[in-house]
Amino acid sequence: MIARVIKDELVELLEEFAAVAVLGPRQVGKTTLAQEIAVLIDKDYIYLDLESPADHAKLNNPEAYFELYKGNLIVLDEVQRVPELFSVLRGVIDRRRREGFKTGQFLILGSASLDLLKQSAETLAGRIAYKELSGFTAMEIGDGQLKEQDQLWLRGGFPDSFLARSDLSSLRWRMNFITTYLERDVPQLGPRIPAVTLRRMWTMLAYQQGAQINIVQLGANLDITGTTAKRYLELLEDLLLIRTLRPWSGNIGKRLVKSPKVYIRDSGLVHALLNLETFDDILSHPIIGASWEGFVIENLLSCLPLGITPWFYRTSAGAEIDLVLELSPGNLYAIEIKRSMAPVLSKGFYLACDDIKAVKRYIVYPGKESFPAAKDVMVSSLAGMMKIICGIQK
Incomplete structure (x- = not known):
């Protein structure tokens, strides 16, 4: 266990x-x-x-x-x-x-x-x-062992999915989970919502994992109004199935984007909605970067107590940070997420860190080791970053 x-x-x-x-x-x-x-x-x-x-x-x-x-x-x-x-x-x-x-x-x-x-x-x-309570996290399933971490990323954190005897068995469990939620659980929690429409929305969100969502356009793609699309999104968020990450909006005199980013919280559900069964399927799919980003964000946020608000940062000029956390008053941590064993930062990350006056700057990558990078940036494993966040909270 x-x-x-x-x-x-x-x-x-x-x-x-x-x-x-x-x-x-x-x-x-x-x-x-x-x-x-x-x-x-x-x-x-x-x-x-x-x-x-x-x-x-x-x-x-x-x-x-x-x-x-x-x-x-x-x-x-x-x-x-x-x-x-x-x-x-x-x-x-x-x-x-x-x-x-x-x-x-x-x-x-x-x-x-x-x-x-x-x-x-x-x-x-x-x-x-x-x-x-989130699904299993990288700290719980092997404390950063890469084989277990990759399996967690592929299958997601739901115990029955992660512990399934094979990737195919895990995928079948997740497919059944999605169907059960749509046909039984959602109707019990609110007004009748067509299961077919909600599944289409869920699948669209999987293809756009971590993207800034235009509610009106999303509704148009589903043949529903923007107001109805917003209500469906709020329902999925209330059920703790998706996360809306809002842009940081401090008064810095910059033109900041205003649309939130939306993530399906469990990476295994993302892969099930896209019918990705094996690890190789993910590696060859365009979703790889966005899926890894969402997976890392959910693991990191599992360390936060209720009450701390996560953000992302993006300006119209291209300065960007994947995750911004205020772990203590006035001290902003900038976290960039890269699916590369040799991560390289863009100029936009450094500009964004200067904009918000980030006191700590990190890259989370899929490896095990942690090491310093240029300009006061530390490269960290996922489990290592989780330990940093947990340590600050104690």
Whole structure:
């Protein structure tokens, strides 16, 4: 079994907060991780899958049910299905506090980000901590071993996909995952959206991985309005399936681009949508650079706590940085991503770093070693860059 990096942090959060919410897409390993953690906190923990009619029925009178198991950790899976629970949880947590039960009461799992946060942000303010769970990362599957890293890039981070017995089995799993999301999960979370249209959008996004998206043009290509296209994109983002990376917009007197870049968050889904089965298929496909860029960005952002906003930087004159992070107040880190064992930086990167006054400058490449490059730029492996970011946060 592959150990998850955030496991110890979640245990610590349960020792500090009454409730902890773990957010992540379906099949990313939330339930398995939650059960591992729950055993450490309370071997008699209660687990409720709120998609199960039987478990849902147990909460017909939630206050009575929670009172019955007052001394136990309760795991609530797919809690966004029952948003009215949040107001109940507030009263239960406050009542338990007065009785001496201050922390480790509820471990909440959700497969949608914004919907869950909107429901609970005010209701449980000061009582809940949030943590996002991504798929497997480069630090978890071999600490930077290139063979495992390449497999992770090809198959993506969903456990069942990464651990499949063959590349073909992995691809079949991802194809089925996409179909299930489109035909079952999406209709349950909002207004009816044609599965065919949403699949076409998802596939278009795969071909344009990491590109700046023109919403109106995207809608026209799908025979829908720009407003509808924007709503579909927001839904995929809420489901933690795509990431919108917005341009850095500090007041530097430059003409900056305004359109966001859109990435499908899991590289394995990108490759499945493009029907790329093997590593050689990726290496011979035009998507290679954009796919690697998205893969690196997701791994790096898995190290960030909620609340730190990532950006990219681009001017109309061509100055560009793939990823900009403010890891401490006023200190901007510029990260360029190259799919080359001998990465070369453009003049635009140096100009962009000067524009934003970046205090640290890095290139992330697919090798194992880290070494200095020209003009105060450090070349780093993916795992090495992740360790740098994790170290700054501690």
